[in-house]
Amino acid sequence: MSVTAGTPVVNEDEAALATPFVKCLVRLIRAQDTYGSQDGASDAELLARFIVNEQQRREIPIIGDPDADVMWRFNIFYTAVGLSIEARTRLVASPITMISHEGFGRVLLTTGRLVVFSKTVRDVHRFGFATLRKLAEAGAKLVDDAIAAIEAYPEVARA
Amino acid sequence: MSVTAGTPVVNEDEAALATPFVKCLVRLIRAQDTYGSQDGASDAELLARFIVNEQQRREIPIIGDPDADVMWRFNIFYTAVGLSIEARTRLVASPITMISHEGFGRVLLTTGRLVVFSKTVRDVHRFGFATLRKLAEAGAKLVDDAIAAIEAYPEVARA
Numbered sequence: 001m002s003v004t005a006g007t008p009v010v011n012e013d014e015a016a017l018a019t020p021f022v023k024c025l026v027r028l029i030r031a032q033d034t035y036g037s038q039d040g041a042s043d044a045e046l047l048a049r050f051i052v053n054e055q056q057r058r059e060i061p062i063i064g065d066p067d068a069d070v071m072w073r074f075n076i077f078y079t080a081v082g083l084s085i086e087a088r089t090r091l092v093a094s095p096i097t098m099i100s101h102e103g104f105g106r107v108l109l110t111t112g113r114l115v116v117f118s119k120t121v122r123d124v125h126r127f128g129f130a131t132l133r134k135l136a137e138a139g140a141k142l143v144d145d146a147i148a149a150i151e152a153y154p155e156v157a158r159a
Numbered sequence: 160m161s162v163t164a165g166t167p168v169v170n171e172d173e174a175a176l177a178t179p180f181v182k183c184l185v186r187l188i189r190a191q192d193t194y195g196s197q198d199g200a201s202d203a204e205l206l207a208r209f210i211v212n213e214q215q216r217r218e219i220p221i222i223g224d225p226d227a228d229v230m231w232r233f234n235i236f237y238t239a240v241g242l243s244i245e246a247r248t249r250l251v252a253s254p255i256t257m258i259s260h261e262g263f264g265r266v267l268l269t270t271g272r273l274v275v276f277s278k279t280v281r282d283v284h285r286f287g288f289a290t291l292r293k294l295a296e297a298g299a300k301l302v303d304d305a306i307a308a309i310e311a312y313p314e315v316a317r318a
Contacts, residue, residue, distance in 0.1 A: 094265075096255055096257050096265055096267055097257060098255050098256060098257055106253075106255055108255055108267065108269065110267065110269075110274050110277070112274075113273060113274045113275075113277075113308065113312065113315075114272060114273070114274065114315065115269050115271075115272045115273065115274060116272075118269070118272075149272065153272065153312075153315055153318075156272075156273065156312055156315050159312075
């Protein structure tokens with residue numbers, strides 16, 4: 001990634017937007033925008049809701065249920081991970097999330113009989129990433145780890 | 160199972176109550192009864208809530224969210240399956256359930272990286288079994304199938 005002095009963040013964002021995972025996430029968001037109310041929004045604008053910096057994180061209370069908006073972001077992020085895995089392996093990867101009323105829970109991604117990803121999550125209320133690059137990296141890492149697991153146990157992933 | 164003429168249902172129920180799966184389920188229910196308010200209840204009485212006959216099934220509306228009581232029964236049943244698997248294999252089997260507001264959803268049981276059980280469920284509102292024997296058989300079959308899967312992929316179940 002070539003970063004010109006003076007505009008590092010912009011170039012960093014552009015590089016993040018060009019990654020396969022972020023493109024997949026944007027496609028999913030646009031697909032769910034049934035009435036096209038966000039057709040005029042740029043990719044960066046659509047993803048703005050996923051960006052939560054350290055200051056903002058601290059200000060989000062973690063009391064009570066995570067709201068519908070954060071649950072939507074949380075679920076669509078892991079759906080994009082599943083779709084990216086499918087695009088590269090031709091295996092359907094289904095996310096399954098179980099979040100309690102307190103914002104604690106588990107996320108699992110499975111293909112066939114293989115658990116390709118399993119994570120205990122907390123503070124779902126604060127789900128988000130500091131920058132677009134961090135979002136792109138987190139998604140790409142999940143996809144890469146999942147594909148490594150599928151390659152380690154190919155017949156279980158197809159069972 | 161020896162069934163004496165005249166009292167087949169009673170003996171059938173007794174046989175069901177003596178199976179390892181049903182004993183495990185009863186232990187779990189008693190463990191959750193923190194204040195001991197049901198200490199005087201027999202095992203059959205504790206399990207009465209799981210018995211839903213065909214007539215009762217039809218009368219349960221499947222509109223709106225399944226209520227807290229049925230979700231509790233649903234979750235404790237699959238937790239008992241997980242515990243029974245653990246008792247026989249020494250591997251922790253965690254259930255993860257994702258039920259939508261309409262009573263549709265998925266249940267997964269995993270050990271290590273192996274999905275030992277995966278099911279799409281519907282009409283969770285009507286979760287229940289026609290008789291104690293059916294309950295015992297359904298639980299035992301899930302446990303047996305899960306153990307067969309673990310034996311088929313032993314290293315994945317321990318990954």
